[in-house]
Amino acid sequence: MTVRVVLADDQPLVRAGLRMVIAEDPGLQVLGEAATGGEAVRLARDLRPDVVVMDIRMPGMDGIEATRIITADPEGPRVVVLTTFDDDDNVYGSLRSGASGFLVKDMALPEILAAIRVVAAGDGLIAPGVTRRLIERFARGPAPFPPPRHRVPDAVTGREREVLTLVGTGLTNHEIAARLVISVSTVKAYVTRLLAKLDARDRVHLVILAYEMGLVSPPRSR
Template identity: 50%
Template sequence: MSSDPARIRIAIADDQSLVRTGLRMVLEAEADLDVVGEAADGRAAVALVDSLAVDVILMDVRMPGVDGIAATEAIVRGARPTRVLVLTTFDLDEYAFAAIRAGASGFLLKDSRPTDLVGAIRTVHAGEAALAPRVTRRMIELFADELPGTRAVEAPGLSSLTAREREILIAVAEGRSNTEIAADFYLSESTVKTHVGRVLLKLGARDRVQLVIYAYEHGLLPTSGAS
């Protein structure tokens, strides 16, 4: 285990020891990743993050006792800047969606390829959202009744955005990366990052996942008829 600040410190929360072992083996094969701890339930996950410096925690949502939803909410509200990457068996899992609403920075299926898992960890650690557009749309459409359905013109903070910032917000909500947004709008990636940062600040959002939820909640994108 290294104290190199360039390395990403990871914790694994899952009630199945074989799953934790498998994840650890995948992650420890990467030069820039350190697995610093494991937890078998949500309570232990929160305690682990409280006691250790953890950059990213892989969070199973269905665990006995304190589940991954409650643990995610506690960790996000905590003093440490730990990001949560939700792991689940199902791509249409209401528990995973609730964890995203609780502040998780990403969503990944347990049967994802090792390269996808590693990439998602690095993406979340960099402050972006590891949330596939297909999964985002399907989850939000399935649970659309949970959303308040506020009209876009009534959305708090929306009026403070410039026309370009609003376009950037919608592009982020559609799942586009900074590279794709830069190509779409003929901007440099650094300019896109600046715009995204301003949108986050103006809307009081913690990360890109919250921007996705915000856009859907406030009617900026349709929640029906998406493929």
């Protein structure tokens, strides 16, 4: 199946680079390009792509607001934020707005293409190492993580709570299995149940919920 993509970035060179690489991949197709958040919303509605690759900083409506509008449609495309990690403190906000993951602009283009496929397949993209860097980055900023806004539902068991906490810290299924001394398949089963019980769209959403429920706190700088 061909993954249909809309590119949203105010930098023509970024869009051109992605478009050229995608054109060489038989499994991906660019349906359209947007230079603003408003254009991205319109193309997502009119073209119905599978994935929107979204920049954050664009003129007019930014990528976070555009992501919020696009993902509010349950039949709409999934969104991957493409941003500059070192100087963009809005990544967490983009994930909370409904993005299924984020990429950084210094990633190799083949890695970006692979990430688009992962998100199109229904998974969230939040690599463990990047998760930890993200947490450390925000910990140096002005309290980006709000106080706990939700309680853990009673339907979540003690073991599922443990798994959710470890997912929130960025551990992989293999790392969680080693930590809890259980099999990887058992971890996958717990994650699947958590997705259903918490009405979470993907693993990225579980990470956000772990913070919002107060199960995980970012490290504080000394």
